[in-house]
Amino acid sequence: MATPITDAREAQATLRDLFSRYGAGRPGAQPGEAGSGRAVFFGGAGVSTASGIPDFRSVDGLYHQRFDYPPETMLSHEFYVEHPAEFFRFYREKMIAPDARPNRCHQKLAELEAAGLLGAVVTQNIDGLHQAAGSQRVFELHGSTHRNVCQRCGAVYPASWVLEQGRWAAEQGGDGVPVCEKCGGRVKPDVVLYGENLDERTLMGAVAAIAAADLLVVGGTSLVVYPAAGLIRSFQGEKLVIVNRDPTPQDSSADVLISCDIAQAFDF
Numbered sequence: 001m002a003t004p005i006t007d008a009r010e011a012q013a014t015l016r017d018l019f020s021r022y023g024a025g026r027p028g029a030q031p032g033e034a035g036s037g038r039a040v041f042f043g044g045a046g047v048s049t050a051s052g053i054p055d056f057r058s059v060d061g062l063y064h065q066r067f068d069y070p071p072e073t074m075l076s077h078e079f080y081v082e083h084p085a086e087f088f089r090f091y092r093e094k095m096i097a098p099d100a101r102p103n104r105c106h107q108k109l110a111e112l113e114a115a116g117l118l119g120a121v122v123t124q125n126i127d128g129l130h131q132a133a134g135s136q137r138v139f140e141l142h143g144s145t146h147r148n149v150c151q152r153c154g155a156v157y158p159a160s161w162v163l164e165q166g167r168w169a170a171e172q173g174g175d176g177v178p179v180c181e182k183c184g185g186r187v188k189p190d191v192v193l194y195g196e197n198l199d200e201r202t203l204m205g206a207v208a209a210i211a212a213a214d215l216l217v218v219g220g221t222s223l224v225v226y227p228a229a230g231l232i233r234s235f236q237g238e239k240l241v242i243v244n245r246d247p248t249p250q251d252s253s254a255d256v257l258i259s260c261d262i263a264q265a266f267d268f
């Protein structure tokens with residue numbers, strides 16, 4: 001197994017070198033064929049912790065806070081249907097992060113894409129911070145809090161609208177469940193809840209990008225949660241890099257292991 005790099009400066013130099021060597025793809029490779037996929041970044045909750053967004057699965061995260069149910073229960077499709085008011089209270093307070101800003105990792109990934117050294121970002125996060133940093137090609141496996149969709153007419157509302165509905169309900173005594181302004185239909189976050197399938201087009205796009213890449217950098221994920229582990233298996237390129245503070249079950253298959261803060265590792 002590769003020896004983990006723990007020094008931030010060494011991590012930065014290693015990543016810079018890998019992106020410049022593999023990021024541009026092989027000369028002459030046509031779009032879609034092997035060697036044209038450049039580098040792909042696959043990220044999890046750890047990418048956003050430096051932006052102040054806690055991982056709801058971590059013990060220090062949302063568990064011991066002021067809700068009657070564990071996060072996994074409140075983020076299920078069943079709970080959304082049966083307890084919409086409680087669902088939206090949790091969603092507004094814990095899932096929407098209006099003040100979060102991209103950190104150095106988001107920014108560097110956007111810079112690498114603009115420089116032609118990164119083909120795509122695949123993320124498990126729903127905070128939209130990659131787009132906020134300027135990334136263009138982002139596969140959001142679990143959706144985004146920035147899109148909230150009327151289940152009847154398809155109207156799309158931003159996160160700020162959902163927050164506004166909550167404030168209005170608090171003042172007027174409503175239940176805080178947002179209702180479409182155009183048709184009165186129920187609005188659901190475009191977020192994949194427990195018990196729901198991933199969006200197939202997003203998943204297939206992510207698989208195709210990873211399968212065509214020469215360099216796959218996996219960061220901020222323990223790689224135990226579906227679909228992360230399976231997606232990594234579709235990678236057939238040259239270098240697999242794992243950037244994570246704690247060991248992951250896939251460490252033995254990585255060519256390069258970086259074990260330090262991910263926002264620091266990408267500060268190059």
Ligand SMILES: [Zn+2]
Nearest residue numbers: 150153180183
């Ligand atoms: Zn509607």
